[in-house]
Amino acid sequence: MGSPVTHWSVQTSKPVQYEIRVCENVFDPDNPTVLEDAAGTAGPRRFVVTDRVVDSLYGERIRAYFEHNGVEHQVLVLDDGEEHKSVEAVLRVSEALDAFGVDRRREPVVAVGGGVLMDIVGFAASLYRRSTPFIRIPTTLIGLVDAGVGAKTGVNHNGHKNRLGTYFPADRTLLDRxxxxxxxxxxxxxGLAEILKIALIKDARLFDLLEQHGADLLENKLQSPAAGIGPTPADVPVDQRLASRGLHLDPATEVVERAIHGMLEELQPNLWEKVLERVVDYGHTFSPTIEMHALPALLHGEAVSVDMALTTVMAERRGLVSAYQRDRILGVMNLLGLPVWHPLCTPEVLQPALCDTVRHRDGKQRLPLPVGIGSAVFVNDVTESELASAARELALLTTGAAR
Ligand SMILES: NC(=O)c1ccc[n+]([C@@H]2O[C@H](COP(=O)([O-])OP(=O)(O)OC[C@H]3O[C@@H](n4cnc5c(N)ncnc54)[C@H](O)[C@@H]3O)[C@@H](O)[C@H]2O)c1
Structure with a gap:
């Protein structure tokens, strides 16, 4: 007779709460927001991480802010760019945190930069002493509408995009357009590519706004007509403002708020990605491989745009999207200055890319395809030949030449 089995099963859950707040002129010396601490226990010191470019543009203002407020601080400046989104950068942050002797209960790390910087710092913060709070101050559009609002951190590794990472939301994200x-x-x-993604899979109104105002949004860099961030009355909840179809908002404000709101509606109920059918993965099936192969030629959103163009063509061939809608979508990509095709759209790249994504999505394609404009469906039956034909058709449509 065998010995009796002894086992313990431990179950617990961890509530998650974080805040994303619009905060104009965040480094105005008299604006206390950066130094506010949710628990009211903030210490008198701050460790700030930024990148080379952001430091050259805003470093002086950032340092002056902390000096003006009598806060002891240190600014670590990392190299910028996707090529530097590496484990080495994470180790640099950790070593600098050690040297600073950060008090992880009282001194949240401040990450000021684009998606690359925030992903690196978030990853380092999640590892450092098993978790150290941080706040995010995004300075790019991808940072504002995407990398700054979710829970994911990570770095590229072993030739793969975001191969190492954690789920570790910042305590606060402060949005300063x-x-x-x-x-x-x-x-x-x-950044507009990630906004277009939300439009295509869930928000037809957002698509219309991009179609009508895309050129202005680009030219004015999503600034509101009057100075600053525009009318965002704090006493009107964001969903009410958006439900009123933006009657009180200028297009730039409405576009950014709709994008963030739509993203959070999808992320919140599935923050740990237990459900693998995620509409926000639209444009992220082939793009990680395309982006890494093309590095540094293609930016993240550009690779996402190419993926969305390809899958739009696929959707049209399946009758999910009309030819008119497909042309509108490709037209908006053009209007927003986004690529719709890339020489890497070959079966030799796309098929392994799909296989890699299938591994990531637990053995199924779970490929989101647009249904009309503003809705999506998941498919699991894309064949090699369908993929090759769609890529050929996209090349024909966009470059006028069969590949
Ligand atoms: N964690 C997530 O959920 C998530 C979501 C989307 C994207 N991402 C990641 O974000 C990254 C892309 O982010 P990104 O597009 O912000 O790239 P980035 O961080 O590389 O920034 C782009 C360039 O702009 C510079 N820059 C930043 N702010 C500036 C400013 N205000 N003025 C002038 N230059 C400025 C940066 O130094 C850099 O050279 C990718 O690595 C992607 O994987 C993460």
Whole structure:
């Protein structure tokens, strides 16, 4: 007779709460928001991480802010760019946190930068002493509407995009759209790709706004007509403002708020991604492989745009989207300055990309395809030949040449 089985099963749950707040002129010396601490236990010191470019543009203002407020601080400046989104960068942050002797109960790390910087710092913060709170201050459009609002951190590793990472939301994200005034047009377009994604899978009104105002949004870098962030009356809940179809909002404000609101509606009920059918994965099936193969030629949003163009063509071939809708979608991508095709759209790249995504999505394609404009469906039966034909058709439509 065998010995009796002894086992313990431990079950617990961890509530998650974090805040995303619009905060104009976040580094105005008299604006206390950065130094507020949710628990009211903030210490007198701050460790700030930023990247080289953001430091050259805003470093002086950031340092002056802490000096003005009598806060001891240190600013670590990392190299910018996707090529530097690496484990080495995470180790650099950890070592600097050690040297600073950060008090993880009282001194939230402050990450000021784009998606790359926030992903690195978030990853480091999640690892450092098993978890150290941090706040995010995004300075790019991708950061404002995407990387800054969810729970994921990560770095590229072993030739793969975001191969190492954690789920670790920042305590707070402070959204200051005035940072976008120094961002170049290409990076504005890059962020508009993630906004277009939300439009295509769940928000037809957002698509119309992009179609009507895309050129202005690009030119004005999503600034509101009057100075700053525009009318966002704090006493009107965001869903009420948006439900009124933006009657009180200028297009730039409405576009950014709708994008964030739509993203959070999808993320909140599935923050740990237990459900693998995620509409927000639209445009992220082939793009991770395309982006890594093309690095540094293609930006994240640009790769997402190519993926969305390809899957729009696929959807049209399946009768999910009309030819008119497909052309409108490709037209808006053009209007927003986004690529719709790339030489890497070959079966040799796309098929392994799909296989890699299938592994990531637990053995099924779970591929979101648009249904009309503003809705999506998941499919699991895309064949190699369907993929190759769609890629050929996309090349024909966009470059006029069969590949
Ligand atoms: N964690 C997530 O949920 C999530 C979501 C979407 C994207 N991402 C990640 O975000 C990254 C892309 O983010 P990104 O597009 O912000 O790239 P990025 O962080 O590389 O920033 C782009 C460039 O703009 C510069 N820059 C930043 N702010 C600026 C400003 N205000 N003015 C002028 N230049 C400025 C940066 O130094 C950099 O050179 C990708 O690595 C992607 O994987 C993460």
């Amino acid at each position: 005035t940072f976008l005034t120094t961002l170049d047009g290409r990076h504005i377009s890059n």
